[in-house]
Amino acid sequence: DAKTTQPPSMDCAEGRAANLPCNHSTISGNEYVYWYRQIHSQGPQYIIHGLKNNETNEMASLIITEDRKSSTLILPHATLRDTAVYYCIVRGNTGNQFYFGTGTSLTVIP
Amino acid sequence: GAVVSQHPSRVICKSGTSVKIECRSLDFQATTMFWYRQFPKKSLMLMATSNEGSKATYEQGVEKDKFLINHASLTLSTLTVTSAHPEDSSFYICSAPTGGRISDTQYFGPGTRLTVL
Numbered sequence: 001d002a003k004t005t006q007p008p009s010m011d012c013a014e015g016r017a018a019n020l021p022c023n024h025s026t027i028s029g030n031e032y033v034y035w036y037r038q039i040h041s042q043g044p045q046y047i048i049h050g051l052k053n054n055e056t057n058e059m060a061s062l063i064i065t066e067d068r069k070s071s072t073l074i075l076p077h078a079t080l081r082d083t084a085v086y087y088c089i090v091r092g093n094t095g096n097q098f099y100f101g102t103g104t105s106l107t108v109i110p
Numbered sequence: 111g112a113v114v115s116q117h118p119s120r121v122i123c124k125s126g127t128s129v130k131i132e133c134r135s136l137d138f139q140a141t142t143m144f145w146y147r148q149f150p151k152k153s154l155m156l157m158a159t160s161n162e163g164s165k166a167t168y169e170q171g172v173e174k175d176k177f178l179i180n181h182a183s184l185t186l187s188t189l190t191v192t193s194a195h196p197e198d199s200s201f202y203i204c205s206a207p208t209g210g211r212i213s214d215t216q217y218f219g220p221g222t223r224l225t226v227l
Binding site: 034036038041042043044045046049087097098099100101102103 | 114116144146153154155156159201203205215216217218219220221223
């Protein structure tokens, strides 16, 4: 499975857009990029996923570079409840397993 | 989205006892489920893949005799921590994909906090 690299922590002002980067330079052609977040002491929550096109849903937008070696998760208007650890995961093409990296701890500041 | 539940949400037990944790997919069937554990301030670590009707597949370094997994039906997988010791204290989380394709979303349970005294 492709490994991902994320900054360990980020801050964002409440109401502003939070842009969380992820590098996955060894991603294979049919591997998807998934984003989850984990609020303290809870199970991970699905946010969004994509293959090569940009994706948007009610929670966030996912921007994947043309070469697919990196992506950015965008929370358009961060709120205090968005404070969590955000995980970027590349889905293995040999099974359904998700292997988590260290993630980015996002703190939304009032 | 799809819902995955776990029971119990937290359990405290004495060293040497066994603890069973249940993972249920509430509104979809899951032929495969996954078990993770997470130590404080660490990321989730995949322990094993639970397969309905067949043996579980364990990740390297995970003792299969220590962590017994049973996938009794298409909506239920159980993880039994046998002869638990304080070092087994952790946050155990299960997940289930909504389908068999790599593009299918995987949903996680709320987790079970195990404390072994």
